[in-house]
Amino acid sequence: MRAFVLDGYGAVADHVRLAELADPVPGPGDVLIEIHAASLNPIDFKMVHGDLKRVSKYQLPRPFGFDASGVVTSVGSRASKFKPGDAVYVRASRDTIGTFAEQIALGENLVALKPATISHPEAASLPLVGLTTVQMFGRAGAKSGQRILIHAGSGGVGTFAVQYAKHLGLHVTSTTSSKNADFVASLGADRVIAYDRENYLQQDGNYDIVYDTLGGAFTVDAFKVVKRGGVVISLSGPPDRDFARREGAGLLVGIVVWLMGRKVYAASAAAGARYEWSFTESNGDQLRDIAALVDGGAIRPVVDRKFDFEQLPAALTYLEAGRARGKVVLKVR
Ligand SMILES: NC(=O)c1ccc[n+]([C@@H]2O[C@H](COP(=O)([O-])OP(=O)(O)OC[C@H]3O[C@@H](n4cnc5c(N)ncnc54)[C@H](OP(=O)(O)O)[C@@H]3O)[C@@H](O)[C@H]2O)c1
Structure with a gap:
């Protein structure tokens, strides 16, 4: 699969690059998700700059990105909440980041069915x-x-x-x-x-x-x-x-x-x-409650700009300027 990796700390232009990686394999409690859209958060460019390296010790190069919406393609042997074909959204945990990619495997407890009334780019903007x-x-x-x-x-x-x-x-x-x-x-x-x-x-x-x-x-x-x-x-x-x-x-x-x-x-x-x-904790149950608020009309997602997958560095630079009105989203498929 194609995935953006962080290969060092510093400027986005120097350390964010597109790579070809082996497809992820879901562990027993995981779901494998084909990502349709991902959203950006300031923590992503802060991570590139190395702002978190003292507390989150990542081995580089590695994929990054927290938010995604997509479709389940397979589930692990002990995973029971989702089935292939389910449209889901997720905020990856700090040790499973990697949503600026075509696929991700992570624990089913982090995942929820995406709000039914909105698109993948809108769903990816929320977690x-x-x-x-x-x-x-x-x-x-x-x-x-x-x-x-x-x-x-x-x-x-x-x-x-x-x-x-x-x-x-x-x-x-x-x-x-x-x-x-x-x-x-x-x-x-x-x-x-x-x-x-x-x-x-x-x-x-x-x-x-x-x-x-x-x-x-x-x-x-x-x-x-x-x-x-x-x-x-x-x-x-x-x-x-x-x-x-x-x-x-x-x-x-x-x-x-x-x-x-x-x-x-x-x-x-x-x-x-x-x-x-606080640092945010990933939580599939809370995402399920948020989906209900969206489908019930209490919350509407606000997407400022959508970028094509290959444009992640430009999208990070745009977000870093600090003037986004709502969320910045990456169209992965
Ligand atoms: N600890 C955690 O768990 C956690 C979780 C989420 C986010 N965060 C942090 O929270 C911060 C905000 O995140 P975000 O995603 O909301 O950022 P963002 O989308 O990039 O924020 C951009 C918005 O900030 C407004 N803004 C800039 N300066 C302002 C000012 N002086 N007064 C009022 N509004 C101002 C801008 O409006 P104008 O263009 O009108 O100025 C723009 O709409 C980031 O530092 C992020 O890292 C931390």
């Missing part, structure tokens, strides 16, 4: 952003009536999160640029703050939850607008203090993580609000 948001909102205890600030409502994560928060009955404020303000309102946001016209720190704060998709100063500043007893859930801020232990990382990584987080933890203590950060 990582959907699982991240469902898991983080769960950790925040998000519930109806609460006020949430979602940064970057026009991005891959934000387009899902705004719709999911509305589905749960939260009051949603979201930031984006003025060119995307009407679009984010069309996803259901109650209030859109265009960052090139207004400063979100000067608007009504007092949020129960801040969903920080931007990191940097946005993570510390989240504690200026979250209410006492509230929670800041961050995808791009410093890892939480439990991270190094959870990942089995060494003392040096533990010290680095502690130092990275000290301003955020000081802000959290001063504001009397919790800080939550």
